[in-house]
Amino acid sequence: MSAPEELPKLLGDCVHCGFCLPTCPTYVLWGEEMDSPRGRIHLMQQHQRGEPLSPAMVQHFDACLGCMACVTACPSGVQYDRLIELTRAEVEREHPHSAADRALRRAVFGLFPYPRRLRALRGPLRLYQRSGLDKVVRRTGVLERLSPSLAAMERLAPPLGRAPRLPERVSARGGRRATVGMLTGCVQREFFPGVNAATARVLAMEGCDVVIPRNQGCCGALSLHSGREDEARRFARRTIETFENVDVIVVNAAGCGSSMKEYARLLADDPAWAARAEALSARTRDLAEYLVELGPRAPRRPLPVTVAYHDACHLAHAQGVRSQPRALLAGIPELTVREIADPDVCCGSAGTYNLLQPGPAAELGDRKAANVRATGADVLVAANPGCVMQIADALGRQGAPMAVAHTAEILDASLRGLGPDGFRTPLS
Amino acid sequence: MGEALTRLAERFTALLGADSVITDPVRLRTYECDGLTSHRATPGVVVLPGTAEQVAAVVRACVAEGVPYVARGSGTGLSGGALPRTDGVLIVTSRMRRILDIDIPNQRAVVEPGVINLDVTRAVRDQGYHFAPDPSSQQVCSVGGNVAENSGGAHCLKYGFTAHHVLACEVVTPDGEIVELTAGGPGYDLLGVFVGAEGTLGITTRITVRLTRLPETVQTLLAAFDSIESGGAAVSAIIGAGVVPAAVEMMDALSIEAAEAAVRCGYPPGAGAVLIVELDGPGSEVAHQFAEVERLCRAAGAFEVRIAAGDAERALIWRGRRSAFAAVGRISPAYLVQDGVIPRTSLPKVLARIDALSAESGVRVANVFHAGDGNLHPLVLFDDAEPGATERAEEVSGAILDLCIEHGGSITGEHGVGVDKSRYMPRMFTDTDLDTMQMVRCGFDPAGLCNPGKVFPTPRLCGEAPGVRKGVHPLVEQGKADLF
Numbered sequence A: 001m002s003a004p005e006e007l008p009k010l011l012g013d014c015v016h017c018g019f020c021l022p023t024c025p026t027y028v029l030w031g032e033e034m035d036s037p038r039g040r041i042h043l044m045q046q047h048q049r050g051e052p053l054s055p056a057m058v059q060h061f062d063a064c065l066g067c068m069a070c071v072t073a074c075p076s077g078v079q080y081d082r083l084i085e086l087t088r089a090e091v092e093r094e095h096p097h098s099a100a101d102r103a104l105r106r107a108v109f110g111l112f113p114y115p116r117r118l119r120a121l122r123g124p125l126r127l128y129q130r131s132g133l134d135k136v137v138r139r140t141g142v143l144e145r146l147s148p149s150l151a152a153m154e155r156l157a158p159p160l161g162r163a164p165r166l167p168e169r170v171s172a173r174g175g176r177r178a179t180v181g182m183l184t185g186c187v188q189r190e191f192f193p194g195v196n197a198a199t200a201r202v203l204a205m206e207g208c209d210v211v212i213p214r215n216q217g218c219c220g221a222l223s224l225h226s227g228r229e230d231e232a233r234r235f236a237r238r239t240i241e242t243f244e245n246v247d248v249i250v251v252n253a254a255g256c257g258s259s260m261k262e263y264a265r266l267l268a269d270d271p272a273w274a275a276r277a278e279a280l281s282a283r284t285r286d287l288a289e290y291l292v293e294l295g296p297r298a299p300r301r302p303l304p305v306t307v308a309y310h311d312a313c314h315l316a317h318a319q320g321v322r323s324q325p326r327a328l329l330a331g332i333p334e335l336t337v338r339e340i341a342d343p344d345v346c347c348g349s350a351g352t353y354n355l356l357q358p359g360p361a362a363e364l365g366d367r368k369a370a371n372v373r374a375t376g377a378d379v380l381v382a383a384n385p386g387c388v389m390q391i392a393d394a395l396g397r398q399g400a401p402m403a404v405a406h407t408a409e410i411l412d413a414s415l416r417g418l419g420p421d422g423f424r425t426p427l428s
Numbered sequence B: 001m002g003e004a005l006t007r008l009a010e011r012f013t014a015l016l017g018a019d020s021v022i023t024d025p026v027r028l029r030t031y032e033c034d035g036l037t038s039h040r041a042t043p044g045v046v047v048l049p050g051t052a053e054q055v056a057a058v059v060r061a062c063v064a065e066g067v068p069y070v071a072r073g074s075g076t077g078l079s080g081g082a083l084p085r086t087d088g089v090l091i092v093t094s095r096m097r098r099i100l101d102i103d104i105p106n107q108r109a110v111v112e113p114g115v116i117n118l119d120v121t122r123a124v125r126d127q128g129y130h131f132a133p134d135p136s137s138q139q140v141c142s143v144g145g146n147v148a149e150n151s152g153g154a155h156c157l158k159y160g161f162t163a164h165h166v167l168a169c170e171v172v173t174p175d176g177e178i179v180e181l182t183a184g185g186p187g188y189d190l191l192g193v194f195v196g197a198e199g200t201l202g203i204t205t206r207i208t209v210r211l212t213r214l215p216e217t218v219q220t221l222l223a224a225f226d227s228i229e230s231g232g233a234a235v236s237a238i239i240g241a242g243v244v245p246a247a248v249e250m251m252d253a254l255s256i257e258a259a260e261a262a263v264r265c266g267y268p269p270g271a272g273a274v275l276i277v278e279l280d281g282p283g284s285e286v287a288h289q290f291a292e293v294e295r296l297c298r299a300a301g302a303f304e305v306r307i308a309a310g311d312a313e314r315a316l317i318w319r320g321r322r323s324a325f326a327a328v329g330r331i332s333p334a335y336l337v338q339d340g341v342i343p344r345t346s347l348p349k350v351l352a353r354i355d356a357l358s359a360e361s362g363v364r365v366a367n368v369f370h371a372g373d374g375n376l377h378p379l380v381l382f383d384d385a386e387p388g389a390t391e392r393a394e395e396v397s398g399a400i401l402d403l404c405i406e407h408g409g410s411i412t413g414e415h416g417v418g419v420d421k422s423r424y425m426p427r428m429f430t431d432t433d434l435d436t437m438q439m440v441r442c443g444f445d446p447a448g449l450c451n452p453g454k455v456f457p458t459p460r461l462c463g464e465a466p467g468v469r470k471g472v473h474p475l476v477e478q479g480k481a482d483l484f
């Protein structure tokens, strides 16, 4: 269905009941109707009926984190995910953002989907000086906005040395149960290479041959969730080609997994790609989702830690994966899982949101960090690099740094019997 | 924007700061309706105060300009109670959402009006308490809205409505004074008048609510019947036996179909009606009564009885019921939620009449009800794209209310009158009744600026066109009313 036919139908599904309000992070912050899902849908309806995209309207669409908490909360099955994607695409097409905003967006989208460029950031800000972007950046104040996040990344990245390169194939231990492809992700690969290594090891120990294609690129998640659909389609086609030969594609970054599950829709109007996209989406699994489907085989060794599990929006809301990571963690002897209050409310990371809307992102980060601290856990566990950076940064700001780990790293430590020191040491 | 509103917007900005005043038309329009979308009006100005003093200052400014104002909580009302005035101010409490005090030994909590109903329970559940009124909208509606609508829920059969759980309200009166209304003191029960007044007697800015102990045990069963009649007979038998269930809910075949489509609740196939009965209280008492309820259901003709083995199974049983309103959207492009009350014993008769109405008009009606207290929620289905369908649905919906009145019931059980049902008030009350109610209203709001146009069919007596009243009020002059 094309957007002009699809939009009115999707908008008509909303019965204005307001059940989505309390889990919307921007409504939690500001308590205003137009910064709630119901209000944004109302704004979309106004636009649909001919109201032009005014700066006021666009401001409320831009403020949406795309966290999809509203999709989970809605009893009427409103597809807000689709609505905001269509709206963002429309905003990209029709509404000129200010020069400063455009420069910021260019900088962000010229950076994140490209692992090589990201790598350059590991020596702080080198990229800017090299690329000549620094002049634009200084003029627009982008640096001030980007630098706190860069600083967080820098703090979080493993201290020294190059990221270990994963081999193209890791063989199953014990009898082989499956052959799976693994997506390495842009941010994950450059800033959390340990997570990818742990993912590959866990899959292998559970009896999977793991195929890790060297030439894989960005899956297109950031572009897709920001209304840059053509760019997203380019990334999607490439990813489909790369992974066409494996039965299952395991993804350990929530944002990437959710966008790959959306390829079917993204390429539905492209006759040459529709079927291939659908097949790929159907074969995509989040790591935890897949491990639970597969069933545990490798023995778990005790790991005496208390962890707080954080629901990444793109895992819980976009993919409906909530119970699986908890089940995997609970299956580890001597490990205690604590729940974080208000689990449905986003941490403010939301893809590029913390770069494009730093104020509200920081406030949401602070709220989440306070709830994480209240659990009294030793380690924060989350399955998305963005969340980990965002919350760790906020915890640092509050002077309460905490160790952070991906579900894969915790499992890895247990399967290998490494004990609680086996994963990333606390930040200082 | 009229001149008075322009002046007010400037005044509000000075009082509350620019980020608490909305004047942009596109933004204003997002406030044009509450949960009832068939009535819409873009407010003149929206303000988002943070304190009682700010609410009072806003109200005083409105009064000085003779501009009407309306309070709004979470905007989930189903009778258009929070419908704004284009020539007025909408006062939204969504930023007044602090829980100010929790006093477990005295079983009370003090909250601001924008606090969400379920958040009160969430804050005290670990200590073994809850806020008992549980409207289906509890995860979003505000306590202020609950007070205004005297909201209830599935468990109000045993625990009572909001009115039974409010101990005091701080209120900004329609002339901008801040007063405290408390329950149980000597003199007139003004709190009793205020709760359920649908925001027409002032704006509450702080509410002291009663906290209730969580029951020791809860037992839930789902009974499937061939027909509504046999389900209704079971309800009468249960209540007749002296059992006070925490909840008794019934759904008919059409609403079961909708719930299955939405949440796959897995109710017994082929049921013409299902009954959900929940008992709570001390373990031994519940166990004894529960066996009795099960026996009575079977005796009335239940062909299947399922007993929830734990919280997960209980949640599954409730899921179908709780989703019913929204779920109807899956089997019909549009629908009206009706809310009426009948004596429990008239249930089979009234339902048969609704069936007949539906057959005559070709308009489908799904029935969901709080069967224990005779509160019906017929869902009238229609296709809004079909010419004339909306009108036909409204006609059927109105006829159902006539049925309720005819059987000695009421035109609303818990959703309020608002704008939607004001026209039915004369069918239930005589002119004298309505005049008496208006006199009470005039006592609080002589200028008629506080949520005007709601509850009463036509502005009568003091309630005519809003404007500042100069001189002595005619009712006072006639000795008919006093000013508080």
Ligand SMILES: Cc1cc2nc3c(=O)[nH]c(=O)nc-3n(C[C@H](O)[C@H](O)[C@H](O)COP(=O)(O)OP(=O)(O)OC[C@H]3O[C@@H](n4cnc5c(N)ncnc54)[C@H](O)[C@@H]3O)c2cc1C
Binding pocket: A016, A017, A018, B034, B035, B070, B071, B072, B073, B074, B075, B076, B077, B078, B080, B081, B082, B093, B113, B134, B135, B136, B137, B140, B141, B142, B143, B144, B145, B146, B147, B148, B149, B150, B151, B152, B153, B154, B198, B199, B200, B202, B203, B204, B205, B325, B326, B414, B415, B451
């Ligand atoms: C899907 C759905 C299910 C529902 N289920 C139930 C149910 O089971 N039982 C039930 O009783 N209701 C139910 N409702 C109706 C509604 O949720 C209740 O009436 C609720 O109490 C309204 O609260 P609110 O905060 O949304 O108020 P609003 O809709 O914002 O306002 C309602 C009325 O209260 C007034 N008001 C708001 N705040 C104040 C204040 N501080 N002081 C004075 N007046 C004020 C407004 O002027 C208006 O007249 C349901 C609604 C929906 C959408």
Ligand code: SF4
Binding pocket: A023, A024, A025, A026, A027, A036, A037, A040, A063, A064, A065, A066, A067, A068, A069, A070, A071, A080
């Ligand atoms: S996606 Fe998240 S931020 Fe956006 S409207 Fe929905 S709940 Fe709010």
Ligand code: SF4
Binding pocket: A013, A014, A015, A016, A017, A018, A019, A020, A021, A037, A038, A041, A070, A073, A074, A075, A076, A077, A078
């Ligand atoms: S999006 Fe869903 S939950 Fe939110 S108002 Fe619309 S129907 Fe209700």
